Amino acid sequence: MTTSSDGLFTEWCRIGRERDDADPLKAVTDAFFRPRPTLYFDGNSLGPLSRPARDAVRRTLKQWEELAVSGWSEGNPSWFERERWLSARLAPLVGARPSELSLGGSTTQQLHQLLATFYRPTGRRTVVLVDMGAFPTDRYAAESHVSWHGLDPASSLRTIGPDDAGFLDPDAICQAFTDDVAVALLPSVVYTTGERLPMRQITEAARDAGVFLIWDLCHSAGLVPHRLHDDGVEAAVFCTYKYLNGGPGSPAAVFVHDRHHPVTPGLWGWWGSDPAVQFQMAPEFVPAADASGLQLGTPSMLAMAPLEGSLDLFEQVGIEAVFRRSQELTAFLLEAFHALVEPYGMTLATPEHPERRGGHVGLRHPEALAISRALKQDGVTPDFRMPDIIRLCPAPFLTRSLDIVRALWRLRVILREERYRTHLTDDSPVW
Numbered sequence: 168m169t170t171s172s173d174g175l176f177t178e179w180c181r182i183g184r185e186r187d188d189a190d191p192l193k194a195v196t197d198a199f200f201r202p203r204p205t206l207y208f209d210g211n212s213l214g215p216l217s218r219p220a221r222d223a224v225r226r227t228l229k230q231w232e233e234l235a236v237s238g239w240s241e242g243n244p245s246w247f248e249r250e251r252w253l254s255a256r257l258a259p260l261v262g263a264r265p266s267e268l269s270l271g272g273s274t275t276q277q278l279h280q281l282l283a284t285f286y287r288p289t290g291r292r293t294v295v296l297v298d299m300g301a302f303p304t305d306r307y308a309a310e311s312h313v314s315w316h317g318l319d320p321a322s323s324l325r326t327i328g329p330d331d332a333g334f335l336d337p338d339a340i341c342q343a344f345t346d347d348v349a350v351a352l353l354p355s356v357v358y359t360t361g362e363r364l365p366m367r368q369i370t371e372a373a374r375d376a377g378v379f380l381i382w383d384l385c386h387s388a389g390l391v392p393h394r395l396h397d398d399g400v401e402a403a404v405f406c407t408y409k410y411l412n413g414g415p416g417s418p419a420a421v422f423v424h425d426r427h428h429p430v431t432p433g434l435w436g437w438w439g440s441d442p443a444v445q446f447q448m449a450p451e452f453v454p455a456a457d458a459s460g461l462q463l464g465t466p467s468m469l470a471m472a473p474l475e476g477s478l479d480l481f482e483q484v485g486i487e488a489v490f491r492r493s494q495e496l497t498a499f500l501l502e503a504f505h506a507l508v509e510p511y512g513m514t515l516a517t518p519e520h521p522e523r524r525g526g527h528v529g530l531r532h533p534e535a536l537a538i539s540r541a542l543k544q545d546g547v548t549p550d551f552r553m554p555d556i557i558r559l560c561p562a563p564f565l566t567r568s569l570d571i572v573r574a575l576w577r578l579r580v581i582l583r584e585e586r587y588r589t590h591l592t593d594d595s596p597v598w
Contacts, residue, residue: 176576179503183569186499192492192564195480199412199565204546206574210562211358211386211527212550214412217564219476227472238468250418250466251459256478257420260486261384261405262394266457267425270407270474271438271466274385274419275304277404278352280461281421282312283433285350285379285402292349293318296378298335299328302358305383309352334362334518340369344376351378355393356386356525359552361517363387363525367398374399385409388420390493390526390563392486395422402427407474410489410526411481412564414473421461429456436463480564489563493526496561499568500528503575511582516556527560532582537590541581544590547574 190196199217201207207215230238230246239246255265271277286295293316295309306324313323327343330336335357344351351373356363366382373380382403384393389410395403403422407413423430432439432454439462441453454460481489501519508530509515516529532538532555539551550558561571581587 175507176572179507179572179576180569183499183567183572186568190492190567192484192488195484195564196567198480201565202548204543204548206547206570206577207565208559208561208570208574209548209550210565211409211558211560213415214389214409214477215562215565216414216473217412217477217480219479220412220414220473221476223474223476223479224469224472227468231468242468246468249468249471250462253471253474253478254420254459256482257407257411257474260393260411260481261388261403261420261422262392262398263396263422264425266428267396268420268422269458269461270418270420270471271462272419272464274383274404274406275308276463277419277421277461278305278308278381278383279312280432280434280463281381281402281404281423282308282350284430284461285381285427285433286312286316288316288318288323288349291347292377293323294325294345294348295323296325296327296343296348296351296353298340298353298357299326300357300359301326301352301354302383302385305352305354309350333360333516334523335364337365337368340364341372341376344373344378346377348376348378351380352383353380354383354386355391358386359516359556359558360529361386361525361527361558363391363518363523365522366393366400370398370400374401386525386527389481389486390490392490396424400424410563411474412477414470417470417474418466421458423458423461425457428458430454430458430460432461434463438462438465493561493563494521496563496566496568496571497524497526497528500559500561500571500575503571504528504530507575507579508582511579513578513582526563527558529556529558531555532557534587534591537587537593538578538581540590540593540595541587542574542578545577545581545586547577549574 199215244252254268258265258268310320384405388405406419407417435452439460441455514531516531535555
């Protein structure tokens with residue numbers, strides 16, 4: 168790849184190196200393994216592996232090797248208590264009290280549990296409101312519960328679409344909380360565009376309208392310093408394998424504000440039992456009074472282990488520092504995009520105001536899929552979302568400013584020389 172045409176690349180590399188030299192989180196960045204290829208911009212789909220996370224997995228394997236079933240009582244901490252221990256460590260990152268948070272299963276499972284617990288259509292209030300561009304699992308879950316109650320999704324599943332600029336309008340969302348809406352399910356950060364919604368404003372509007380609002384925090388947990396308890400959020404779900412770097416298949420979390428405690432779960436499972444009576448093995452289900460009552464099956468010790476190590480790093484630097492670095496990196500990405508890439512036909516799909524963007528940037532182009540494949544061939548790992556968005560995520564713990572320069576320069580060359588055209592008929596997987 169030729170980069171010497173006008174010295175522009177050299178100048179941007181100099182800027183990137185200066186920023187990296189001044190990075191206060193450099194030591195933490197060095198704690199992460201760099202995936203191959205090294206220009207990794209898909210941390211909003213799967214966060215990278217850190218050395219502490221790898222070491223935590225090895226410790227758990229060693230306990231399994233040496234203790235076998237005795238790990239449930241003799242592990243450090245015991246396997247029986249490990250989920251609560253991890254939930255208590257995770258709670259400060261999202262502004263929750265330990266009793267309000269629980270880990271286990273997948274995001275879809277946790278969402279089904281919340282809907283089974285809190286969606287109780289009565290009278291006029293039968294509607295579940297979701298955004299038109301919701302991640303598929305959110306819409307699937309919502310529609311399944313509408314149907315489960317014998318209602319017609321055509322009338323009881325309602326969507327709210329983007330405005331002319333392609334973004335969700337917070338005021339329009341608040342106006343959609345009409346008196347026939349029972350439950351709303353909304354993303355803190357829209358997974359395609361990276362738009363970040365004003366959660367407190369929307370939460371207050373939903374509560375005033377009598378709507379039970381569930382937040383999907385999958386693209387903000389571990390990135391945004393949430394204040395779930397203090398902001399009065401009713402309930403939320405989020406995965407831990409994106410910004411929390413918990414590894415593929417790491418457990419999802421569910422949050423339920425303690426004003427709803429004790430929780431009577433809609434779906435019952437033995438692991439959600441009150442620990443005081445759990446091993447009595449009685450036929451009657453007595454749920455735990457807090458969010459752990461929503462548990463269903465036994466948590467996986469191996470799936471939780473990387474999160475244990477990842478939380479060591481969060482506790483070392485603090486969620487505010489992580490978010491600050493993310494905002495600095497996305498701002499630099501936007502600056503470089505306008506200077507290097509925009510002249511070659513790509514447009515921005517993400518709000519530029521820092522209060523309205525999350526941790527990734529969406530770029531639009533009619534041939535985004537082919538461009539994404541060309542980037543991968545050129546050593547950059549982006550993310551494609553139908554129909555025309557490439558997502559670039561500078562992972563807060565991993566990405567350097569120089570990485571951004573190199574990735575966007577390669578994108579510039581691909582567009583300028585139309586290298587993506589060789590991929591127009593490519594039928595390889597989108598991943």
